[in-house]
Amino acid sequence: MSTVSTRAPARAPRTTQSRPEAGRRRRRREQQWPAYVFLSPWMIGAVVLTLAPMAVSLYLSFTDYNLFDPPHWIGLRNYTEMLTDDPRYWRSVGTTMLYVVIAVPLKLGVALGAAMLLKNLGRGRAFYRSAFYAPSLLGASMSIALVWKALFNDGGSVSGLLGAVGIHAGGWVGNPHLAVYVVVLLTVWQFGAPMVIFLAGLQQISPDLYEAASLDGAGRWRQFVSVTVPMLSPVVFFNLVLETIQSFQVFTPAFVITGGKGGPADSTNFYTLYLYERGFTASHMGYASAMAWLLLIAIALVTLILFRTSRSWVFYAGEDGR
Amino acid sequence: MPEPRSGGHRPPSRRAVLASAAVGLGAALTTTLTSCSTASGEAGGGGVSLTFSWWGNDDRAARTEKAVRLFEKEHPGITVRTSNADFGSYLQKLATQAAGGGIPDVVQLDYRQISQYAGSGAIMELTRPVADRTIRTSEIDEDFLRTGTYGGKLYAVPMGRGITGYAYDTRIYEKAGIPAPKPSWTWQEWAEDNRRIAALGLRSPDGRHVTGANDGAGNEDVFEDWLRSHGKQLYASQTRLGFTEDDLTDFWTFFDRLRRQGAVAAARDTSQAISTETSPIGRGLSAADYTWDAPFPAYTTLLGDSVRFAPVPTIDGKAGQYFKPSMLVGVGAHTAHPKEAAQLVDFLINDRRAGDILGFTRSTPPNRAIATRVAKTLKGAEREIYDYAVMMEKYGLSAPPTAPPRGDVAIDTAFGREYERVGYQLATPREAARELINAANRELRS
Numbered sequence: 001m002s003t004v005s006t007r008a009p010a011r012a013p014r015t016t017q018s019r020p021e022a023g024r025r026r027r028r029r030e031q032q033w034p035a036y037v038f039l040s041p042w043m044i045g046a047v048v049l050t051l052a053p054m055a056v057s058l059y060l061s062f063t064d065y066n067l068f069d070p071p072h073w074i075g076l077r078n079y080t081e082m083l084t085d086d087p088r089y090w091r092s093v094g095t096t097m098l099y100v101v102i103a104v105p106l107k108l109g110v111a112l113g114a115a116m117l118l119k120n121l122g123r124g125r126a127f128y129r130s131a132f133y134a135p136s137l138l139g140a141s142m143s144i145a146l147v148w149k150a151l152f153n154d155g156g157s158v159s160g161l162l163g164a165v166g167i168h169a170g171g172w173v174g175n176p177h178l179a180v181y182v183v184v185l186l187t188v189w190q191f192g193a194p195m196v197i198f199l200a201g202l203q204q205i206s207p208d209l210y211e212a213a214s215l216d217g218a219g220r221w222r223q224f225v226s227v228t229v230p231m232l233s234p235v236v237f238f239n240l241v242l243e244t245i246q247s248f249q250v251f252t253p254a255f256v257i258t259g260g261k262g263g264p265a266d267s268t269n270f271y272t273l274y275l276y277e278r279g280f281t282a283s284h285m286g287y288a289s290a291m292a293w294l295l296l297i298a299i300a301l302v303t304l305i306l307f308r309t310s311r312s313w314v315f316y317a318g319e320d321g322r
Numbered sequence: 323m324p325e326p327r328s329g330g331h332r333p334p335s336r337r338a339v340l341a342s343a344a345v346g347l348g349a350a351l352t353t354t355l356t357s358c359s360t361a362s363g364e365a366g367g368g369g370v371s372l373t374f375s376w377w378g379n380d381d382r383a384a385r386t387e388k389a390v391r392l393f394e395k396e397h398p399g400i401t402v403r404t405s406n407a408d409f410g411s412y413l414q415k416l417a418t419q420a421a422g423g424g425i426p427d428v429v430q431l432d433y434r435q436i437s438q439y440a441g442s443g444a445i446m447e448l449t450r451p452v453a454d455r456t457i458r459t460s461e462i463d464e465d466f467l468r469t470g471t472y473g474g475k476l477y478a479v480p481m482g483r484g485i486t487g488y489a490y491d492t493r494i495y496e497k498a499g500i501p502a503p504k505p506s507w508t509w510q511e512w513a514e515d516n517r518r519i520a521a522l523g524l525r526s527p528d529g530r531h532v533t534g535a536n537d538g539a540g541n542e543d544v545f546e547d548w549l550r551s552h553g554k555q556l557y558a559s560q561t562r563l564g565f566t567e568d569d570l571t572d573f574w575t576f577f578d579r580l581r582r583q584g585a586v587a588a589a590r591d592t593s594q595a596i597s598t599e600t601s602p603i604g605r606g607l608s609a610a611d612y613t614w615d616a617p618f619p620a621y622t623t624l625l626g627d628s629v630r631f632a633p634v635p636t637i638d639g640k641a642g643q644y645f646k647p648s649m650l651v652g653v654g655a656h657t658a659h660p661k662e663a664a665q666l667v668d669f670l671i672n673d674r675r676a677g678d679i680l681g682f683t684r685s686t687p688p689n690r691a692i693a694t695r696v697a698k699t700l701k702g703a704e705r706e707i708y709d710y711a712v713m714m715e716k717y718g719l720s721a722p723p724t725a726p727p728r729g730d731v732a733i734d735t736a737f738g739r740e741y742e743r744v745g746y747q748l749a750t751p752r753e754a755a756r757e758l759i760n761a762a763n764r765e766l767r768s
């Protein structure tokens with residue numbers, strides 16, 4: 001039925017086209033309700049479990065809600081206290097920024113490197129792809145964080161290995177200068193997810209381009225810079241945005257490795273960890289809600305900035321390649 | 323639909339499938355409904371159903387269940403539904419239940435929760451059940467009972483009586499020529515002893531320097547003992563601290579110096595100590611560890627009988643320790659059966675047979691008669707902590723403070739965190755003390 005109109009000659013007069021157009025629109029409207037019926041479990045879920053709680057948390061962020069007493073409206077006090085009178089808030093912001101700035105480029109770099117190696121691999125590719133991807137599936141779990149903690153604790157394998165080569169740094173988990181890198185390493189270890197996306201992107205690049213480049217006398221490095229990087233830039237951008245957003249919300253590994261305290265000496269007290277402590281340990285739910293909203297705004301801003309800068313470095317083949 | 327031809331194999335018709343499905347569903351529904359009605363029938367058969375929740379290990383869970391079953395037997399018509407969890411998740415679950423108005427009828431509470439739960443009306447005031455002797459308090463020490471009050475009124479009854487001390491390794495103390503500590507030993511003597519142990523040059527299993535004790539400066543309990551031995555207290559009221567920046571700076575400087583001298587455990591060992599096994603003494607890194615009496619038996623299990631329990635040092639003989647409720651029990655404010663709930667509370671605290679079943683699973687029972695009775699059956703480490711408590715009681719301790727203010731949960735965590743910054747030399751004792759006092763005042767204001 002619908003094929004009738006698509007098969008209609010493009011040069012057909014408008015009058016003959018308008019009737020089936022209108023009919024189709026009406027039909028579409030009539031046919032939409034089953035779609036909503038089938039969507040309803042998710043729509044209800046989105047409203048009841050996501051949108052409504054978000055609205056409530058926005059309201060609570062202007063109150064002194066503490067779980068026990070009814071909330072009182074206190075205006076912007078949570079926000080002003082956070083920004084002007086809470087040194088730990090700013091320390092947690094700093095810790096989170098440090099983590100994002102180190103972990104995201106490192107993880108993407110390792111992912112891209114691994115993808116480049118796998119691309120040229122012949123038979124073992126499927127195996128290695130799965131093997132490298134596995135940590136991404138496991139990494140968010142409690143058990144891996146516990147293993148990680150054991151590895152980097154005092155007397156763990158890492159301090160043992162380093163000790164064997166003459167570096168006696170002790171456990172990283174108990175060292176405020178190194179603890180954050182335990183979490184960074186755990187994140188980087190999960191490079192499999194961006195790697196798979198990079199690999200897919202690399203396979204999309206036409207071999208013709210490489211062939212043409214090598215005919216022009218370009219070496220491997222030159223090919224990487226002039227062909228791979230620009231052709232892959234949309235994929236890089238996608239991974240960058242995704243990983244940045246995720247990294248701002250790092251919680252589970254830091255929570256498990258530091259026993260929920262963000263220690264030692266607040267060195268792994270990431271934003272979300274501090275938020276959790278304010279809300280669930282100190283029961284300042286209003287304050288925690290305000291923190292959550294500032295985090296949302298901050299992530300939105302960073303994403304916006306990334307999109308703005310992307311105009312100058314992301315190359316879409318469709319735009320001027322035609 | 324026409325009748326199907328008879329004979330031969332044929333696939334079941336659509337209707338047959340539908341019908342059997344309907345029958346199956348119907349059966350399932352009926353079963354569910356029946357089971358529902360049985361459940362409600364039990365509760366509704368003229369009886370009363372109570373809920374009771376607590377935290378604790380498996381041993382405590384088994385003993386508590388047994389005591390509750392005995393209560394049900396003694397009170398036909400009352401059924402008790404119990405639930406328990408580990409401490410951390412229990413606190414969060416209870417806070418959420420309280421926020422939703424669904425707090426259990428009978429509820430085990432931590433000392434630090436009393437002000438919050440009483441102040442916000444989540445638990446019931448117990449004046450009436452105490453007055454009509456539904457809850458008997460005559461065999462509980464008066465000062466000790468007062469720990470369950472808020473605003474001058476009783477809201478919770480202590481379930482166990484705990485006290486602090488140092489678990490110490492007698493072999494190392496003997497090697498250093500230090501006599502068994504007496505209740506009157508001072509912090510200065512303690513510091514000197516720790517230096518002497520450090521000077522022995524002992525090595526831990528992983529080849530590190532053995533110190534005299536753990537670094538307790540990040541523990542609010544140690545500071546409270548220290549303050550009280552100076553005649554001060556943590557909280558002057560529900561909204562005001564009882565100490566100054568100078569008090570805290572002195573305390574932190576005292577420990578900071580000892581840590582730098584290697585007389586108490588290093589910062590990284592303190593921050594990794596979360597259990598008996600990971601404590602400095604548990605790892606063979608120190609000769610002593612500050613702890614409560616209830617967990618003390620775990621040290622002897624781990625390290626052997628050479629570990630004994632010593633008093634916390636004093637200032638010129640004035641002890642700062644006190645008998646603290648290891649946990650308390652209260653009644654949910656919205657309970658439909660306040661009388662029965664109070665009966666269960668009384669049973670858990672005052673019934674002789676319940677006392678025999680529960681034993682020392684919540685530290686020394688608050689009921690004196692029960693404590694003396696149960697103590698006769700104790701052996702080994704449990705016997706030692708009982709004798710220790712008797713000795714400290716004889717030595718003379720000042721009365722416990724009333725329940726700490728509701729901000730104390732947050733202040734307690736801030737305390738450890740701020741000292742950690744001193745331990746890692748990221749802040750001076752005074753800087754950290756100033757920040758702690760600011761944070762504490764913010765908590766007490768809100």
